[in-house]
Amino acid sequence: MSVKSAERVLRVFELLSQVQHGLTIKEISEALSFPQSSTSGLIGTLLKEGYLSLDSTKKYKLGPKLIQIGSAAMESLDISSQGIPHLKSLMEDVQETVFMAVLSEKELVYVAKIDNNRSIRTTAQPGSQKPLYCTGLGKAFLTFMPDRQRKNILDNIELIPITKHTITDKKILEEQLDNFNELGYSIDDEENEEGLFCLAAPVYGVDHTLQAAISVAGPKERMIRQKDYIVERLIHTSKEIAVSIGYTSMNS
Structure with missing residues (x-):
């Protein structure tokens, strides 16, 4: 993982730690000024690895592995x-x-x-x-x-x-x-x-x-x-x- 990608991961974690109800990919990309396409890939990887979770409203929250x-x-x-x-x-x-x-x-x-x-x-x-x-x-x-x-x-x-x-x-x-x-x-x-x-x-x-x-x-x-x-x-x-x-x- 590049330094830039690592920084983005940390910023996603920091953002979601402040929003308990979760955010959509679009909301995350807009809040952090990240391109939506790369945000989608990053979020997908974090979800797959258990660092994020996805609720029924398509909002992402911090996942169980972070606990x-x-x-x-x-x-x-x-x-x-x-x-x-x-x-x-x-x-x-x-x-x-x-x-x-x-x-x-x-x-x-x-x-x-x-x-x-x-x-x-x-x-x-x-x-x-x-x-x-x-x-x-x-x-x-x-x-x-x-x-x-x-x-x-x-x-x-x-x-x-x-x-x-x-x-x-x-x-x-x-x-x-x-x-x-x-x-x-x-x-x-x-x-x-x-x-x-x-x-x-x-x-x-x-x-x-x-x-x-x-x-x-x-x-x-x-x-x-x-x-x-x-x-x-x-x-x-x-x-x-x-x-x-x-x-x-x-x-x-």
Whole structure:
């Protein structure tokens, strides 16, 4: 790829990062003053490679491959770097695997995983994506995000069964999320991986918006035995991370 082509790719990424609803090829070429014919070829290549996605209105948006690249860069961001020491302490306290994730549109993206010496087997790794409706972390986002955002996501996703325990009825899921809101944490009871039980809590930022979620996951029987203790440490840790990234209580 020539330097000129590389520069054009970067400018396309920068443009689309500022326009969440996406743009057509014509709109991209006009906004960047690129010839439409060469823009079409460039966009086609980026779409094929997964760096862009195309919606039903023929508008292009940033694609899934960029999420993986971006999540790797998150290691240098406050939410990850500030959170890691607290996550390690949580892992040592509960002796189970600990995760942190952020929200990328309608998907969960893992940004940290702290293994315990008796770690469980799981497909969740930093940079990987998971659905919101069947994971503890995803349910934490759905539970504590603004109602309008939750409705928009649930109205536009299909609840596909991942295991025999996955909730596929939206009404039942919404009732569960309301219950989690009262509890202050969310639960994944073998809904994403057989045998895996997960407890998750939200992490708020300086502007009191949901910035991340953290979780503790392990074999169901082992997790249930110390559930109350895990919940106490989990919520304590989520508040510590929130403070470390600038959150202050509205009452302070």
